[in-house]
Amino acid sequence: MDRQIVYPGAIPLETDLLNTNKFAMIGLAKLASAILGTDTCMQGLSCKPAIMPPMDIVIGEGQIYSLQNADGTPYSSLAENKMAVLKQGLKVSLETFSLTAPSTPGHSINYLLKAAYGDVDSGPVVLPYYNAANPAVAYSGPNNAGNAQATVRSGVCVVSKKNGISAATGSQLTPIPDAGHVAAWVITVPYGAKSIDTTFITQASSAPFLPADGLVSAIQQGKLTQGMDAGSVNNFKVQFNPAIKSLTDGMRVCFRAKTSNTASSTLLIDNLSPYPVVTSTLNELQKDDVMKGQLIEVVWNSEATSWVLNQESYTRAESDKEFLSKKGGEIDGILEISKGLQVGECKLLPDGNIEGKCWGRDNLKDKNLLTWLGSQTQISGNEHAWIFSDRNSGLLIQGGLGKRLKSITSIKFPVRFPQDCLSIQITFKGGSGKSKWNGVIRKMGCDFFEVFLGSNENEFYWQALGY
Secondary structure, rough: HHHHHHHHOOOOOOOHHHHHHHHHHHHHHHHHHHHHHHOOOEEEEEEEOOOOOOOOEEEEEEEEEEEEEOOOOOEOOOOOEEEEEEEEEEOOEEEEEEOOOOOOOEEEEEEEEEEEEEEEOOOOOOEEEOOOOOOOEEOHHHHHOOOOOOOEEEEEEEEEEEEOEEEEEEOOOOOOOOOOOEEEEEEEEEEEOOOHHHHHHEEOOOOOOOOOOHHHHHHHHOOEEEEOOOOOEEEEEEEEOOOOOOOOOOOOEEOOOOOOOOEEEEEEOOOOOOEEEEOOOOEOOOOOOOOOOOOOOOOEOOOOEEEEOOOOOOHHHHHHHHHOOEEEEOOOOOOOOOEEEEEEEEHHHHHHHHOOOHHOOOOOOOHHHHHHHHHHHHEEEOOOOEEEOOOOOOOEEEEEEEEEEOOEEEEOOOOOOOEEEEEEEEOOOOOOOOOOOOOEEEEEEEOOOEEEOOOOOOOOEEEEEEO
């Protein structure tokens, strides 16, 4: 990277600062192209429905990288520079676009949001200039004409909207980006729409977006060479973002198959030509060598001009023995699971117990069903006072041995019923004198009950039920 040199005592020139800016820009541009290449790409620029007005969409902050002249027009006193460098255009604020639904029933319209790089000279200021005739009084602008001049040359990302033509839903076409622009987003608006739904918004198929979470993370996660099959039976078709422009020997790509193959098959990558997919022995695929929903890895073999399956294939019959469909199925016979069964965070243990975080909601150390069930019931006490509680249902049963103090005796419960006492039963204890009257419950509450007893009814057992 070039650096401007200045010397003590030398008369400063405006080109000193201009070249410093220019050299820094070119150095960063060369670094960007070494990492990103020279094709136009974008980062950020999210597209979301606006809250209000309901038919608006909002484009977020972001940037575009585009191969441009270093300076297409003079940069102050520096002449234009036709050197091609990868320049960065910034979009530092949100931008809103208004959309309109088609007026014809059954129609839809596609709107294209496109982006382009632009150089914008801004920050106009009337600058003071040296006045040789009277140095104490500066000129206002060049030749003292009072004209404002731009003070900043900004590389910007310009996003614009291009309207499609209303047509019968399913037949409407997406506009083609203008020269110098790249497609970013497509918004499909149907007849009768009163607001923009997120389902209306899709990323343009050719949009050269960089991964949102950065290149390092994308490389580690394999996002740059992993995609979804969008082709037909025996004709796999996958688009990657950014698009793959050429094939080299040993290149690997992954995709999830949309359909099972029924015969020999081909794979079409982005805008390249379709090439055969073959087995590891370079033979044509046979029926069900690729299964619907299977994650496929293929390796480009330039000598065979084919994509080679980088995994052992298995037949439909073999698959049916080992796997169930994502949509479910029936098992005719005993299902033996050798390595455990897990659904989310729930595990079925070999002894029949079940582990899961819901069983630890009562601060239990062991989060499993048996421990939880054991914690839900409690029984304690003796003949004089005892309780049984079920924490899951809230049921509380308690009882004890009561003694008559007078004709109306009050008994306090060992544990208060949180909600209500539903019923109380009493029976006399053997050994008391002959009973003259039936014991009668006079009053009961959540804390106590009162019982009416005859003089010979000295001791009695009681039991209360509530929750």
